[in-house]
Amino acid sequence: MPIIVCRLKSLPLATFAAAAARSLAINPANADHRRRVARTPAGQRGGTPRIAVVVGRRWPTTGVRLTVSFLDNAPRDLRARILRHMNAWGASANVVFRETRGMGQVRIARLDEPEDMAGYWSYVGTEILDVPDDKPTLNLEGFTMRTSDAEFRRVVRHEAGHTLGFDHEHMRRDMVQRIDRAKAFAYFDRTEGWTRHEIEEQVLTPLDDAAIMGTTESDPLSIMCYQLPGSIMKDRKPIKGGADINPKDHAFAAGLYPPRTRR
Numbered sequence: 001m002p003i004i005v006c007r008l009k010s011l012p013l014a015t016f017a018a019a020a021a022r023s024l025a026i027n028p029a030n031a032d033h034r035r036r037v038a039r040t041p042a043g044q045r046g047g048t049p050r051i052a053v054v055v056g057r058r059w060p061t062t063g064v065r066l067t068v069s070f071l072d073n074a075p076r077d078l079r080a081r082i083l084r085h086m087n088a089w090g091a092s093a094n095v096v097f098r099e100t101r102g103m104g105q106v107r108i109a110r111l112d113e114p115e116d117m118a119g120y121w122s123y124v125g126t127e128i129l130d131v132p133d134d135k136p137t138l139n140l141e142g143f144t145m146r147t148s149d150a151e152f153r154r155v156v157r158h159e160a161g162h163t164l165g166f167d168h169e170h171m172r173r174d175m176v177q178r179i180d181r182a183k184a185f186a187y188f189d190r191t192e193g194w195t196r197h198e199i200e201e202q203v204l205t206p207l208d209d210a211a212i213m214g215t216t217e218s219d220p221l222s223i224m225c226y227q228l229p230g231s232i233m234k235d236r237k238p239i240k241g242g243a244d245i246n247p248k249d250h251a252f253a254a255g256l257y258p259p260r261t262r263r
């Protein structure tokens with residue numbers, strides 16, 4: 001069975017402005033992460049791209065408290081296991097995910113269809129608040145109690161990282177060189193509705209060049225490392241990303257959401 005990697009998930013263009021206003025209200029420092037993106041609506045290959053301003057989507061520095069609900073009949077032990085792995089971020093940062101039987105702010109599904117909802121993905125940070133109430137904010141296709149602990153660490157912690165407002169880390173040059181450019185253009189046009197320019201910027205620009213453009217230092221072993229499917233790689237081997245939250249990830253999370261100091 002092929003390894004499933006994370007797909008980025010972002011809100012429809014029409015909701016960008018409202019989502020940006022909300023994220024600035026939640027954490028004004030999100031303004032410092034402002035950037036312009038040109039985005040073609042998904043499925044409209046060759047259509048006119050629209051320019052949108054994207055700001056950071058981080059939660060308040062005072063800490064993150066989010067309720068979690070499940071949109072399917074996940075058994076109690078599975079729900080507890082997923083929560084436990086999401087809360088692994090709480091070892092370093094002021095982060096608590098708590099299950100609710102009502103409607104959670106984080107809504108977890110395990111969809112394997114339709115294609116654009118299948119796989120592993122999460123909306124990023126405060127964007128989850130702009131997802132319609134009856135729709136998931138995080139998907140864990142096919143996760144059961146039979147899934148290995150290694151997969152829980154690799155996938156659930158990565159997706160929880162997106163929910164905490166973390167983007168993908170940029171890639172090293174040797175990884176980028178393994179990508180089949182033509183297949184990458186087709187893949188991200190289909191799955192994300194990105195233009196060629198965006199795909200160049202998001203996926204095909206290796207770490208060195210990205211650093212020159214002002215992006216901060218990245219960690220290729222981060223749990224938030226870019227993940228790519230084997231189908232767009234010249235050698236057909238997927239990039240799986242980091243295997244677990246590593247010390248740099250923990251330090252990063254603790255910097256954004258510092259733990260309360262004991263008195």
Ligand SMILES: [Zn+2]
Nearest residue numbers: 006007162168
């Ligand atoms: Zn991801």
